[in-house]
Amino acid sequence: MPTRRTLMFRTGGGLLLGSVLATLGWRASAAEKYEIMHTDAEWKQRLNPTQYAILRQEATERPFSSPLDHEKHAGTYSCAGCDLALYSSKTKFDSGTGWPSFWQPLPNAVATRIDSTLGMSRTEVHCRRCGGHLGHVFEDGPKPTGLRYCMNGAALKFMPEI
Numbered sequence: 001m002p003t004r005r006t007l008m009f010r011t012g013g014g015l016l017l018g019s020v021l022a023t024l025g026w027r028a029s030a031a032e033k034y035e036i037m038h039t040d041a042e043w044k045q046r047l048n049p050t051q052y053a054i055l056r057q058e059a060t061e062r063p064f065s066s067p068l069d070h071e072k073h074a075g076t077y078s079c080a081g082c083d084l085a086l087y088s089s090k091t092k093f094d095s096g097t098g099w100p101s102f103w104q105p106l107p108n109a110v111a112t113r114i115d116s117t118l119g120m121s122r123t124e125v126h127c128r129r130c131g132g133h134l135g136h137v138f139e140d141g142p143k144p145t146g147l148r149y150c151m152n153g154a155a156l157k158f159m160p161e162i
Contacts, residue, residue, distance in 0.1 A: 036082045036130040047081065050154045055081045055132035058117075058124075063098025066153020071100070075160040082130035083157065086110060087149070095141070095148055100156065102149040103141045110149075112137060125149060 038046065043056050053059035068077070077087040077100070086109045087102045095101035108128065115124035115136065125134045134155045141148030 032131060034129060034131045043081075051080050054152045054155045055079075055127075055130075055134075058115075058133040060135075061099075061152045061154050065098075066100060068100045068153035068156055068158055069098060071158055073158075073160045075158055076106075077102075077151075077156045077158055079127040079130060079132055079134070080155050080157050081127060081132040084109060084127055084129040086127065086134070086156065087151070089161075093142055095150065097148075097150055099135065099150045100153050101141070102151065103143075103145045103147055105149060110134065125151070 040056070044052055047055060050059075050061065054061060071089075071092075074089050076085050076089070077092075078085050085106055087105055091102045091104045093101055093103060105125075110125050111128040112123050112125055115122045122136045122138075125137050126132055127134060132155060133152075135149065135151040138148045138150060139146060
């Protein structure tokens with residue numbers, strides 16, 4: 001796999017820090033297959049610049065910059081790339097980190113892999129349907145799972161219950 005570089009992205013939403021493949025601009029290898037796949041040009045058309053940087057280039061939004069961090073209504077959080085339902089508001093909690101956090105995803109919604117960028121080993125969370133980068137999961141969350149799915153708000157869409 002090609003080496004990664006840490007780059008700064010300037011967007012209308014502020015400064016983003018992210019890992020980007022030095023040669024490809026997207027970390028998915030040719031062997032990775034998803035139900036929903038688009039070319040890089042198609043993703044750029046479908047997503048706004050911040051969503052593209054996060055979902056397709058593994059960038060991270062500034063903490064406390066997403067309105068979804070403070071969303072309190074009942075509803076469902078879906079992937080901004082493919083609309084797959086990912087998290088229920090029933091599992092959302094205020095982690096104090098500045099990113100929307102959940103203690104559990106919906107069944108068959110996300111997949112994980114080891115992310116060893118930035119000189120540490122973390123567990124990356126991505127949408128199982130389109131492969132979009134969502135954030136990371138940590139083992140410092142509340143009961144009952146003890147997990148904290150720390151998600152980028154720009155990678156999510158919120159649909160309130162009616």
